[in-house]
Amino acid sequence: MVGLYYFEESASHRQLLDLTLYDSIVPTFPGDTVNAPASVNSDRNVKADAKSKAIFTQATYTPAILDDRLSVTVGGRYTKDERSATRTFLKNHSVYGALPGEVGASNDQEFSKFNPSVTVNMNWSNELSTYAKVVTGYKAGGSSEAGPIGNFGITFDPEEVTTYEIGMKSYWWDQRVRLNVAAYYSEFDDMQLAFAADPIDSSVVQSQNAGSATVRGGEIELMVMPIDDLTFTLDISLLDAEFDEVEVLAGTAFDPGFNPYSPYHVGQNIKNVFVMPYAPEKSFNLGAEYVAYRFEQGDITAHVNYRWQDEQALTANAGSAVPNHKNSWQPSFGTLDARLTLAFKLPRGDSAKIGLWGKNVLNKEYKTHVIGQGGAVNAPDQFTGAEVLAGYNSQAVAWAEPPSYGVELVYEY
Numbered sequence: 001m002v003g004l005y006y007f008e009e010s011a012s013h014r015q016l017l018d019l020t021l022y023d024s025i026v027p028t029f030p031g032d033t034v035n036a037p038a039s040v041n042s043d044r045n046v047k048a049d050a051k052s053k054a055i056f057t058q059a060t061y062t063p064a065i066l067d068d069r070l071s072v073t074v075g076g077r078y079t080k081d082e083r084s085a086t087r088t089f090l091k092n093h094s095v096y097g098a099l100p101g102e103v104g105a106s107n108d109q110e111f112s113k114f115n116p117s118v119t120v121n122m123n124w125s126n127e128l129s130t131y132a133k134v135v136t137g138y139k140a141g142g143s144s145e146a147g148p149i150g151n152f153g154i155t156f157d158p159e160e161v162t163t164y165e166i167g168m169k170s171y172w173w174d175q176r177v178r179l180n181v182a183a184y185y186s187e188f189d190d191m192q193l194a195f196a197a198d199p200i201d202s203s204v205v206q207s208q209n210a211g212s213a214t215v216r217g218g219e220i221e222l223m224v225m226p227i228d229d230l231t232f233t234l235d236i237s238l239l240d241a242e243f244d245e246v247e248v249l250a251g252t253a254f255d256p257g258f259n260p261y262s263p264y265h266v267g268q269n270i271k272n273v274f275v276m277p278y279a280p281e282k283s284f285n286l287g288a289e290y291v292a293y294r295f296e297q298g299d300i301t302a303h304v305n306y307r308w309q310d311e312q313a314l315t316a317n318a319g320s321a322v323p324n325h326k327n328s329w330q331p332s333f334g335t336l337d338a339r340l341t342l343a344f345k346l347p348r349g350d351s352a353k354i355g356l357w358g359k360n361v362l363n364k365e366y367k368t369h370v371i372g373q374g375g376a377v378n379a380p381d382q383f384t385g386a387e388v389l390a391g392y393n394s395q396a397v398a399w400a401e402p403p404s405y406g407v408e409l410v411y412e413y
Contacts, residue, residue, distance in 0.1 A: 081140035166239035195317035211245030229291035241276035271323035280310035298344030308334035317376035323391030328372030
C-alpha cells in the first residue's frame, strides 16, 4: 500500500473577555489603598494557516515457514508541515486604562519527519494470536494562541514518541469467552504542554516542550457469554505516566529574567511542578446485556453499564510541588447507565428500534471539569506588580448533570 496525504486549513478566532477582579488592590490617594473590584477587558484576534503533506507506505510479508502463520508488517511515513499565525492582543483596565498590548505579532514555522513502524504477528491457531510492534509518531510544533502578551513569538517544537507494544487476542470456551490483553511502553521527546501562565487570568495559556516523558500502560478486554442471551463485558485500563524532565525555558513564567519572582533558573529540571494531564491511573467499564424476550420478528434487550475512573489532573502544571495542586484535579467517580431496546423487522425488509435510556441513574454527584485558580510559580500581579504566591487556592467547577432519561427511535432501510 502506498498513499499521499494533503491537508490545508485557514482559521480565525476572536475572543472578547471581561474579567472582574474582586480582590484587586486599587490605589486611591498616595500611600493609601483599598480593596475594591476592578475589571479587565481584553480583545484577542488570531489568524492562522496550516499545511500538511505526507507520503506513506506499508507492506506485509508472510515467510514460507510455520504454515504461513507468521507475518511481518513494515510501514513508513514522511510528513512536512507548515504553520503560520498572526495575533493582535489588546487590554484595558477600569482603573489603569490601556495596558501594554501587541499588534500584528506573528510567527512562521516549518517541520518535517520520517516515522517508521514494524509489527510481527503470530497466529498460533484460529482462536489465538500474539503480536509485538514498535511504532513512532510525530506531532508538529506551533504557537500559543492564548499565550501572554509579548510571548507570541515564543513557539514550541514538534513532539515525538516511540511506542513498544505486545499483546494477545484470543477466544476460549467455544468462543464464549474473548480475552484481549495489551501492554505498552512509550517514550516521549519534547512533549508539548499547555499550562496556565497567569496567576490571575486563567484564560492566558502558554505551551512549551517538556524534555521527556514516559508512559507505561496495559489494557484488558474481557467478554463472557455464559448462555446465549446473556453477555458480560469488562474493560480495564492501567496507566503510569510521568515526566522525566521538564526544562525551564527562557521567556516563560519560570524564567527569572521574565518573571522576577520565579525561584527557578533557565535549564533547571522542574518535573515535580508538572503532571501528565488526562491520564487516570486506573479506569474500567463493566457491562451486562440480556436478551429478555425473543419473538419471530425481533427481540427485547436490556443493557447496563458501570464506568469508573480514577482521579486525574486537568492541567499539566499541577504536580506535587505546586501548593494545593489537587484543586486542579478531577476527583475519581463512577456512573451507571441503562438502556432497554425493542428491535424488530418490518414487512418490507427494513427494521426499527425503540430504545429507552437513562444516564447517571444513581444520581452520582461528580465534577466533570475543574479549573484551578492560581498558578504553578510565584509571579507578579499584572497590575500592581505585587508578588502572587504559587498554588491553586480555589477552583471553578462544572458539575455533572443529574439523572437524565430519553427515548431513541431508529429506522433502518
